[in-house]
Amino acid sequence: MYAYDEFDRAFLAERVADFRDQVARRLSGALNEDEFKPLRLMNGVYLQLHAYMLRIAIPYGTLSAHQLRRMAHVARTYDRGYGHFTTRQNIQFNWIKLEELPEAMAALGEVGVHGIQTSGNCIRNVTTDQWAGATPEECDDPRIWAEILRQYSTLHPEFTYLPRKFKIAIAASPHDRAAIKVHDVGLRLHRNAAGELGFEVLVGGGLGRTPFVGKSIRAFLPARELLSYIEAIMRVYNQYGRRDNIYKARIKILVHEIGAEAFAKAVEAEWEAIREGALHLSDEMIAEIRGRFIYPAYETLEDRPAELVEALKDERFATWFANSVHAHKVPGYSIVTISLKPVGAPPGDATADQMDVIADLADAYGFHEVRVGHEQNLCLPNIAQKDLPALWAALDAAGLATPNVNHISDIIACPGLDYCALANARAIPVAQEIAKRFADLDRSRGIGRLHVNISGCINACGHHHVGHIGILGVEKNGQEFYQITLGGRADEQAQLGTLLGPAVPYEQVPGLIEDVVDTYMELRAGPQELFIDTVARLGVEPFKERVYAAH
Amino acid sequence: MPLIENGHIVEDKYVRVSDEDALPEGVPVLVGVDRFLKEAEALKGRQAPVGVIWPNNRPIAEIAPYLGQLSLIALNFPIFRDGRAYSQARLLRERLGWTGPLRAIGNVLRDQFLLMQRSGFDQIEAVKEADAEAFDEAVHRYTVFYQPATDERPSLLRQRLGRTLTGAAR
Numbered sequence: 001m002y003a004y005d006e007f008d009r010a011f012l013a014e015r016v017a018d019f020r021d022q023v024a025r026r027l028s029g030a031l032n033e034d035e036f037k038p039l040r041l042m043n044g045v046y047l048q049l050h051a052y053m054l055r056i057a058i059p060y061g062t063l064s065a066h067q068l069r070r071m072a073h074v075a076r077t078y079d080r081g082y083g084h085f086t087t088r089q090n091i092q093f094n095w096i097k098l099e100e101l102p103e104a105m106a107a108l109g110e111v112g113v114h115g116i117q118t119s120g121n122c123i124r125n126v127t128t129d130q131w132a133g134a135t136p137e138e139c140d141d142p143r144i145w146a147e148i149l150r151q152y153s154t155l156h157p158e159f160t161y162l163p164r165k166f167k168i169a170i171a172a173s174p175h176d177r178a179a180i181k182v183h184d185v186g187l188r189l190h191r192n193a194a195g196e197l198g199f200e201v202l203v204g205g206g207l208g209r210t211p212f213v214g215k216s217i218r219a220f221l222p223a224r225e226l227l228s229y230i231e232a233i234m235r236v237y238n239q240y241g242r243r244d245n246i247y248k249a250r251i252k253i254l255v256h257e258i259g260a261e262a263f264a265k266a267v268e269a270e271w272e273a274i275r276e277g278a279l280h281l282s283d284e285m286i287a288e289i290r291g292r293f294i295y296p297a298y299e300t301l302e303d304r305p306a307e308l309v310e311a312l313k314d315e316r317f318a319t320w321f322a323n324s325v326h327a328h329k330v331p332g333y334s335i336v337t338i339s340l341k342p343v344g345a346p347p348g349d350a351t352a353d354q355m356d357v358i359a360d361l362a363d364a365y366g367f368h369e370v371r372v373g374h375e376q377n378l379c380l381p382n383i384a385q386k387d388l389p390a391l392w393a394a395l396d397a398a399g400l401a402t403p404n405v406n407h408i409s410d411i412i413a414c415p416g417l418d419y420c421a422l423a424n425a426r427a428i429p430v431a432q433e434i435a436k437r438f439a440d441l442d443r444s445r446g447i448g449r450l451h452v453n454i455s456g457c458i459n460a461c462g463h464h465h466v467g468h469i470g471i472l473g474v475e476k477n478g479q480e481f482y483q484i485t486l487g488g489r490a491d492e493q494a495q496l497g498t499l500l501g502p503a504v505p506y507e508q509v510p511g512l513i514e515d516v517v518d519t520y521m522e523l524r525a526g527p528q529e530l531f532i533d534t535v536a537r538l539g540v541e542p543f544k545e546r547v548y549a550a551h
Numbered sequence: 552m553p554l555i556e557n558g559h560i561v562e563d564k565y566v567r568v569s570d571e572d573a574l575p576e577g578v579p580v581l582v583g584v585d586r587f588l589k590e591a592e593a594l595k596g597r598q599a600p601v602g603v604i605w606p607n608n609r610p611i612a613e614i615a616p617y618l619g620q621l622s623l624i625a626l627n628f629p630i631f632r633d634g635r636a637y638s639q640a641r642l643l644r645e646r647l648g649w650t651g652p653l654r655a656i657g658n659v660l661r662d663q664f665l666l667m668q669r670s671g672f673d674q675i676e677a678v679k680e681a682d683a684e685a686f687d688e689a690v691h692r693y694t695v696f697y698q699p700a701t702d703e704r705p706s707l708l709r710q711r712l713g714r715t716l717t718g719a720a721r
Contacts, residue, residue, distance in 0.1 A: 007707050011695040018692050022662065030681060038632055039662055121632070151697040151707060157669035158641055159636025159702065238638045239610075273646060276661055276701035278706075 001064055001369060002147050003293050004112045010155070010200060013114060016109050020102055042122060042160070044115020045101060049421045052101060054093045056108060056120040057370050058156040059380075060146035061089040062518035065321075065368045067358040069535035070111045072355035078104040080204035083355070085340060085348040087374045087412060087463055088167065089127045089463065090118050092144035094419050103453075103508055116154065123153035123234070128170040129177040130373035134381040136329040140193050143227060145199075146170050146279070150229050152248070157380065166234070167206075168339040170199075174350035174492065179204045179374055181214045184251045185233060189223070197223040203233060203263065205494070206253030207460035212252045213494050217264035224286065224375055227279035230455045234512060236263070278459030282515065296382045301332020301475035303385065309497045311389035318440065319390055323403035334385050336366075339402040339410060343439045346428045347413045348376030349545055357398040364458050365391050374490075375451075377451045407444040407515065408452055409435035412463055416473065417480075423456035425473025425480035425506070435512045438517075452532045453488070466490035468532045469516060470497040471509065478505045486534040486543060498540045501548050512547055519546045553683035555675045556652075558690070560683055565602055565623060581625060584609065587617070595620050605658065606637035606680075611642050618649055626672075627656035637670045644671035644701045664689040671701035 004012075018041070026036040044055040056071070063071075071091060075083045079093040086092055094294040096104055117124055127151045129135070149168060153159070159166075168179040172189040180186030186202035199221045204213025221381035223227050233251075240258075242248045253264045310493060311316045326335040338358060339346050351356070362380055364371045365387040371379035383391060395401040403429050404410050411434060414420065416427030431454050438444045453467025457474075465468035482504055485497030504512055517531075523542060524534045536542070555561045565581040574580050587594065587603040593602050594624040602623025607613055614624070621688055624643065626636035636655065643649040654674035656666045661682035668690050677683040699706040 007695050007710070010694065011697070014693045014695065021692075030679075034658060035631070035662075090605070121634075154697045155693070156698055156700075157666040159634070161632050162661075168580055235638050235642075243635075245631060277645075281708075283640040448599055 001062060002143070003292050003294055005292065008112070012109055012112065012114060014116065015043075016105060016154075019105070022360075023102060038120055038161075041119055042058050042120035044103075044118040047120060047420055047421070048094065049417075050419070051095050052098050053419070053457075054101065054104060054115060055086070056091050056093070056115050057118045058089045058091060058112055058113075059125060059150050060143045061130045061372045062143060063131075063372065065362040065366075065370060065430070066113075067111045067113050067262065068355050068362070068370050069359040070108060070113065072142075072352040072359065073106050075108055075355065076118075076328070076352040077107075081353075082288075082349050082351045082436060084346070084415060085350065085372050085378070086375050087321070087376060087461065088125060088372065088416075089130075089372045090125060090510055091372070093414075094415070097261065100408050104420070108147045116313075118357075119165070120160075121164050121166075122142040122160050123149075123156065123162075123166045123168065126150055126153070126168045126170065127178055127183075127275055130371040131177060131335050131381060132172065132371075132380045134328055134330075135173055136327055137175060138189075139172055140189055140197055140223075141188055141290075141293065142170040142172035144177075144270050144286070144293065145187070145189065145223065148226065148289055148292075149230065152279075153209070154229070156234075159238060161239055162234070163243045164246070164374070165250075165396060166237070166251065166418065168230075170494075175205070175333045176369045176492040177373065179350050179463070179466065179490040179494070181492075182207055182463070182490055183214065185230070186214045187226075192220050199223065199226065199228065201233075202251040204260065204390045206250055206252045207252070207463055207465050209247060209458040210250075210253065210489075211460065211465040211496050212256060213496065214252075215255060215260035217260055217267060222280040224283075225275055227281060228275045229267070231274060232267045234534075235270055236266045240266075252450050252490075267287055289548050296319070296369070298330045298333060298382070299384070301330075301386070302333050310386055311392075316396075317389060317392055319404040319445075320401050321388065325388065325406075328382070330382075332385055334383050336380040336383050336391065336489075337373075338400050339378065339404045339405050340377050340400075340405055341435065342402045343404075343409060344432055347411050347419075347431050350378070354398055356424060357394065357400065361391055361394055367402075375408070375410065390522070404443060404444060406449045408438045408447055408450040408469075409444055411435060411452045411454060412467065413454040414456050414461035418463075420456060422459055423473065424458075424475035425456050425482065427454040427456040427462055427471075427473060428472075430471060430482070430506070430509055437510050437514055446527070447521065447540075448530055450517070451489075452513070464489060465496045466494060467497065467548075468535070469513060473515075474503055477501065480508065483508045484509075484512060484516070485493040486540045487532065489532055500540050501544050515547045516543055553677050553680055554654075555677060555683055555686050557673060558687055565600075579622065581623060591617060591620070602652075602654075605639065607633065607639060611647070613640040614643070615621075615647055618647065621651065623652045623654060623674075624649065625654040625656045625676075628655060628659055628663070631658045631660050631663055639668060640667070640670040640672055641701050661685055661689050665692065669696070669700040669702045669704065 013048040046053040144357040168185040188200040202214035202219040366380040413427040413431040417423040454471040455462035466488040484500040488497030581602040600622030
């Protein structure tokens with residue numbers, strides 16, 4: 001956990017007062033809606049289809065049990081008893097009344113939680129690996145650098161009115177769990193041959209209506225030069241990013257239009273002028289931020305203790321263990337993923353009661369810490385293996401132990417037409433129906449890792465381009481239709497999916513997905529060959545033939 | 552529109568002259584960039600001060616050769632959501648060494664005053680009278696600043712270490 005100090009608390013209080021004043025000026029008419037809109041957006045307040053939506057940042061996906069409990073309180077008191085975790089380590093409350101908004105914000109502010117820069121054309125919540133600090137794979141805790149960027153970008157005077165929103169993600173493990181290649185800036189933290197810590201810098205990735213995989217513009221940036229380099233990128237983008245067309249305003253379009261090489265050259269030129277300046281991070285500054293992260297006081301424990309070995313004789317526990325428990329860097333500990341994808345429920349939703357249960361379990365077994373990942377699941381990053389049986393029993397009782405992590409029913413979906421003012425089609429019911437078809441866990445385990453991503457419009461909040469199976473809702477003559485893509489991925493080998501064929505109507509989607517999966521099961525080289533690898537080996541053609549012959 | 556300089560509403564000494572009109576003798580003028588660039592040589596001989604309105608879609612580095620003959624630079628915010636001039640302002644102050652008056656003009660609203668001040672503007676032409684009157688409150692809304700910018704407000708990155716930006720630069 002990052003511990004807020006008196007500066008952070010003072011800033012947050014000032015920010016709340018600032019927004020309260022802006023709301024008052026809007027109500028008095030001193031601000032018109034056009035003037036007010038960017039101000040409310042930069043505090044996470046959207047106007048949705050049915051109501052105002054409040055988006056709250058969970059910086060780099062790290063939450064305390066105390067904070068999660070307060071979110072449960074907000075869900076229960078001001079919303080309809082649940083919250084929705086997004087693909088960018090945020091939580092959204094969809095049913096907050098405008099007049100209660102300041103109250104809800106104040107309740108969250110008390111525990112250091114806010115919606116600052118969760119929307120608007122500014123640098124958004126910086127995201128990273130939900131296993132940060134716990135996974136044995138990482139070269140350093142990426143949250144240190146995400147926190148440095150959070151501080152740097154908060155109410156940045158120069159970069160608060162960018163051409164468009166700006167999203168940064170950091171990965172520190174060879175396996176990228178933060179989807180850095182589909183962000184405006186992706187930072188791959190690693191060590192060079194000399195053992196120094198630094199970043200590979202990718203720019204211009206992104207989804208939406210013009211998807212791109214990010215391009216590498218610097219193979220190694222010494223970590224201490226992070227801020228000056230980011231400032232150089234932001235300054236080039238702020239001046240030269242397009243502002244004539246909202247759909248061409250993201251940095252990916254600038255990078256695409258002038259070319260990654262020319263863009264890199266402009267950044268390097270700007271960087272040369274500022275790299276020795278005020279943004280140079282000294283060892284003391286980095287140590288100061290690092291020192292504010294509090295790590296668990298791990299006990300000396302052994303892997304696979306007797307309690308765990310005994311519990312593994314229970315088939316249901318063993319199934320969950322194999323699916324949802326991951327290796328930890330400290331012996332005797334594990335990382336636990338909590339699936340928010342129970343069959344039949346909206347992906348990424350958690351009820352207030354479930355949030356309370358998870359907060360209690362984090363207090364009891366997990367050093368008070370909870371994480372949120374971009375797959376819209378939660379995570380308890382520090383669980384002693386001897387506590388796994390008791391933890392599982394409690395999760396199971398709360399409907400939070402569905403062992404479908406990374407299965408076909410672990411679907412990423414945007415809120416879609418059920419909530420969103422931009423959507424053309426529903427996403428949640430499609431996800432629910434697919435999950436129902438594959439509810440048999442033996443069957444879905446047999447299928448293996450398969451990521452399905454669903455977006456209700458081309459803005460691609462469900463990241464359909466990078467789903468192994470991507471589903472995009474479009475509108476045709478007032479009807480909901482869906483385009484299917486295969487072969488996308490968001491990890492270190494990120495690529496965009498290939499269109500399977502013509503869009504199909506709503507009712508046909510679940511059947512079509514079943515046909516795609518059946519085709520895979522027949523064509524795969526063996527149980528070890530994942531769906532994504534079969535598509536890579538054979539292309540989409542064999543799938544297309546089979547699927548469209550059937551429909 | 553009220554002009555704020557260093558926190559006070561002041562009278563604008565500059566006369567804004569369109570490209571077609573003759574320049575009035577003996578008074579400070581503020582002219583558009585096209586006219587300024589066309590007449591830059593001739594304007595050097597002018598006795599009264601000359602200011603230029605530099606558009607936000609023209610690289611600010613191109614102003615460098617003319618800084619010596621300018622008494623005022625005005626940067627434009629065609630709409631408050633268009634933030635290009637913040638970068639231009641910082642570059643003028645931090646890269647090009649401009650120490651003269653730097654004015655924000657256009658769709659300039661109260662909630663941008665602080666950002667403008669932090670980016671190096673010392674003159675702000677507010678659209679609304681009420682905004683201008685609230686200037687002092689608007690720029691003192693915050694006491695905590697995370698990042699260093701053009702102004703000399705101490706940034707947290709350094710303040711946490713008991714130093715200020717100016718202290719560290721020294």
